[in-house]
Amino acid sequence: MAERVLAPVRTPRRRLRLAILLGIALLAALAVLTYGIGPEPGSRGFGIIVGRRFVTVATIVVVAACQGVATVLFHTATGNRILTPSIMGFDALYVVMQTGLVFFFGAQSLAATDGLLKVALQSALMVAFATLLYSWLFSGRLGNLHIMLLVGIVLGIGFSSLSTFMQRLLTPSEFDILSARLFGNISNSNVEYLPWAALVIAIVLVVVWRGRFRLDVLALGRDTSVNLGLSYKREVTLLLILTAVLISISTTMVGPLTFFGFIVATLAYQLTGSAEHRHVLPFAFLLGVVTLLVGYFVLNHVFYAAGMLSVIIEFGGGLFFIIYLLRKGAL
Numbered sequence: 226m227a228e229r230v231l232a233p234v235r236t237p238r239r240r241l242r243l244a245i246l247l248g249i250a251l252l253a254a255l256a257v258l259t260y261g262i263g264p265e266p267g268s269r270g271f272g273i274i275v276g277r278r279f280v281t282v283a284t285i286v287v288v289a290a291c292q293g294v295a296t297v298l299f300h301t302a303t304g305n306r307i308l309t310p311s312i313m314g315f316d317a318l319y320v321v322m323q324t325g326l327v328f329f330f331g332a333q334s335l336a337a338t339d340g341l342l343k344v345a346l347q348s349a350l351m352v353a354f355a356t357l358l359y360s361w362l363f364s365g366r367l368g369n370l371h372i373m374l375l376v377g378i379v380l381g382i383g384f385s386s387l388s389t390f391m392q393r394l395l396t397p398s399e400f401d402i403l404s405a406r407l408f409g410n411i412s413n414s415n416v417e418y419l420p421w422a423a424l425v426i427a428i429v430l431v432v433v434w435r436g437r438f439r440l441d442v443l444a445l446g447r448d449t450s451v452n453l454g455l456s457y458k459r460e461v462t463l464l465l466i467l468t469a470v471l472i473s474i475s476t477t478m479v480g481p482l483t484f485f486g487f488i489v490a491t492l493a494y495q496l497t498g499s500a501e502h503r504h505v506l507p508f509a510f511l512l513g514v515v516t517l518l519v520g521y522f523v524l525n526h527v528f529y530a531a532g533m534l535s536v537i538i539e540f541g542g543g544l545f546f547i548i549y550l551l552r553k554g555a556l
Contacts, residue, residue, distance in 0.1 A: 239496075239497060239498070239499070239504060242496055242508075243507060243508065243511065246508070246511040246512065246515055247511060249515050249519070250511055250514045250515050250518060253514075253515060253518035253519050253522060254282050254514075254518055256522050257278055257281065257282055257518055257521060257522050257525075258275050258278050258279060258282060259275065260522070260526055261526060262274050262275070280416045280419065281411060281521070282518070283419050283423070284411055284419065284478065284479065285411060285514060285517040285518055285521065286514055287419065287422050287423060287426060287474070287475070287478065288411070288475050288478065288479055288482070288485075288513070288517065289489070289510060289511075289512075289513030289514040289516075289517055290426050290430065290471075290510050290513070291426060291471040291472065291474050291475035292471075292472075292475055292482060292485050292486035292489065292513055293486060293489045293490060293493070293506075293509035293510050293512065293513040294429075294430065294433060294471060294506055294509060294510060295310050295467075295468045295471035295472050295475075295486060296309060296310060296486030296487055296489070296490040296509070297490050297493070297502070297505055297506060297509050298433065298440075298464050298467060298468045298471075299464075299465070299468045300490060301440050301443055301444045301464060301502070302443070302461045302464040302465055302468070303374065304444070304446060304447075306490070306491065306494065307549070307550065308374070309483065309484070309486060309487045310468050310469075310472045310486065311381075311472075311481070311483045312374065312377060312378055312381065313355070313358075313374070313377035313378075313380075313381065313465075313469075314377050314378070314380045314381030314382075314384055315351060315355070315469065315472045315473065315476060316381075316476060316481035316483060317380075317381040317382075317384035317385045317388065318350075318351055318354060318381075318384050319347065319351065319473075319476045319477065319480075319481060320384065320385070320388045320407055320481070321384040321385075321387050321388045321391075322347060322350065323335070323403065323406055323407060324387075324388045324391045324392055324403060324407075325391065327391075327395060327399055327402070327403045328391040328394065328395065331399070332398065332399040332402040332403065335402065335403070335406055341417050341418060341421065344418050344477045344478070345421075347473070347477045348470070348473040348474055348477050351469060351472070351473035351476070351477075352466065352469050352470055352473055354469075355465060355466060355468075355469030356466055356469070358373070358376065358377065358380075359373065359462045359465050359466065406480070407480060407481070411479055411517070411521060411534060411535075418478055422474050422478060425470065425474060426471065426474060429467055429470055429471060432467065433467065433502075433506070434506070437501075437502040437503050437506070438502075438503075439455060439460060440464075440502045441500070441501055441502055442455055443455060443457075443460050443461070443464070444500060444502075479535075480535070482535060482538065482539070483539060483542070483543075484538070484539055484541075484542025484543055484545070484546055485513070485516075485538050485539075485542060486513075487542060487545075487546060488516070488538075488541070488542045488545055489509050489512040489513040489516060490505075490509050491545075491549065492508075492512050493505050493506075493508035493509040493512055496508055496512075516538070517534070520534050520537065520538065521534055524537070
């Protein structure tokens with residue numbers, strides 16, 4: 226689908242916007258860490274509370290990096306800014322794994338198996354699924370991106386149907402426990418996961434940043450990329466695998482977030498006024514951090530409903546997605 230050319234934004238104005246986003250992110254992080262703490266600063270109680278809140282802030286940064294960067298990479302690989310990584314069935318695969326665990330071993334298995342090993346296995350399964358799917362579909366003579374997307378959609382629907390079937394056979398109490406686990410929530414994260422998740426994400430971001438100029442060429446399309454000397458299949462497969470790594474980490478840490486990445490990526494394109502990844506990627510990351518931090522602070526300290534953050538993001542993201550589709554159709 227052809228994209229409308231964005232109006233160019235001058236570099237000083239772009240840097241100013243990036244600086245403003247960074248300032249808002251730092252202020253929001255400071256507010257989340259310190260607002261409403263009873264003990265005096267410097268006391269032991271103050272340090273304990275700030276330490277607990279730091280886990281939330283770190284989780285938000287990790288999720289923002291995963292969702293924002295993964296969606297931009299997926300848009301580059303597919304050449305379409307309407308698609309999201311969830312179309313490949315990543316969220317549905319996570320749901321079917323959690324549902325299968327409860328279905329075969331009972332609701333107590335969720336708590337009994339919690340830990341770094343379970344998170345690593347879930348992420349590894351999701352990445353392995355993506356790697357096998359992409360390698361298989363791109364290896365054949367007739368393999369292409371459109372067939373891969375179609376297969377991803379079909380598999381996602383199949384996983385969702387299987388999950389629904391198993392959920393209908395659960396007892397009400399098991400279904401309630403499972404629903405709470407499948408509900409995207411920043412509070413679901415565990416401090417034990419953060420160092421490992423941050424390490425993997427840092428490695429992925431370094432790889433992506435070092436290849437940002439190849440991404441610019443890849444965004445020009447298959448024919449242009451091949452003419453300019455890029456190995457199209459290899460580059461696209463690598464991008465999709467990196468996307469799978471980022472989405473798997475985000476999903477296993479806080480649960481599915483279908484539209485969040487789409488929101489921040491689309492806003493990043495508009496604010497940068499550029500298709501260059503060296504501009505788009507930092508904006509997507511900071512927009513994700515600002516959105517989650519500000520939303521968490523407002524809901525937690527104003528409306529006392531921090532658990533509703535993912536619901537509002539998904540509801541608002543769904544509306545934003547529909548409006549975006551209608552506008553694109555009218556152009």
